Amino acid sequence: MPAPRSNERLRRYWDKHARSYDRQMRFLDRTLFGESRTWVCSQATGDVLEVAIGTGLNLPFYPPDVRLTGIEWSPQMLAIARRRAEELGRTADLREADAQALPFPDAAFDTVVCTLSLCAIPDDQRAVAEMSRVLKPGGRLLLLDHIASSAWPVRAIQRLFELVTVPLGGEHFMRRPLRRVQAEGLQIEQRDRFTLGIVERLAARKPAPGSADG
Numbered sequence: 001m002p003a004p005r006s007n008e009r010l011r012r013y014w015d016k017h018a019r020s021y022d023r024q025m026r027f028l029d030r031t032l033f034g035e036s037r038t039w040v041c042s043q044a045t046g047d048v049l050e051v052a053i054g055t056g057l058n059l060p061f062y063p064p065d066v067r068l069t070g071i072e073w074s075p076q077m078l079a080i081a082r083r084r085a086e087e088l089g090r091t092a093d094l095r096e097a098d099a100q101a102l103p104f105p106d107a108a109f110d111t112v113v114c115t116l117s118l119c120a121i122p123d124d125q126r127a128v129a130e131m132s133r134v135l136k137p138g139g140r141l142l143l144l145d146h147i148a149s150s151a152w153p154v155r156a157i158q159r160l161f162e163l164v165t166v167p168l169g170g171e172h173f174m175r176r177p178l179r180r181v182q183a184e185g186l187q188i189e190q191r192d193r194f195t196l197g198i199v200e201r202l203a204a205r206k207p208a209p210g211s212a213d214g
Contacts, residue, residue: 007098010122011073013169018076021055025116029057032195033144037061037115039192039201040142046110051099051131052117056081059090069109071097099127107136115144118180120171128180137208141186143201148174150197158198178202 041061050058053070055077062068070092072078078096085092097103099121112131121127131141149155158173165171178191178200186204193200
């Protein structure tokens, strides 16, 4: 896990970019991610945790009957998410917390969601392990992120980008969340990869005791 000083530097970076984040992401949603937020959030059921909720761009896409909790480590982004929830009339427990050390007991949620954030969480393996820990047996993990491309010329460009983006804001382009999820023993139920193989969305289930794979 990164040192506290590194965490604080990254928190300040995302605080600084909180006001411009929505504008940047809406452009990327149109050009790269399409309807992926709807794909992810529409599958959420029951007690739902969104990890790294950011400015709350997913809030409009959740079914009205879910009981939503969201965590975010940037206070400035969290403030925007709270205003968005209020404007939408969405009841949600939104709190400041670290994805690498979730402040919840084991098996607390039916669904865990994380979109476009594992790329920037310092220890993505630890974050996925924490998501698995707080999932109930039989619960679902729903992910969306940009990943290492399936085309080698694009991967070469991504590696060049990382020379700037990783030191600047901790953003990685070569990660593969699928491998982290599989390492936790979750069962992949659906996986879509598109846009030159740089976008991937996953639905995985935590095995229940007594299941064939559990």
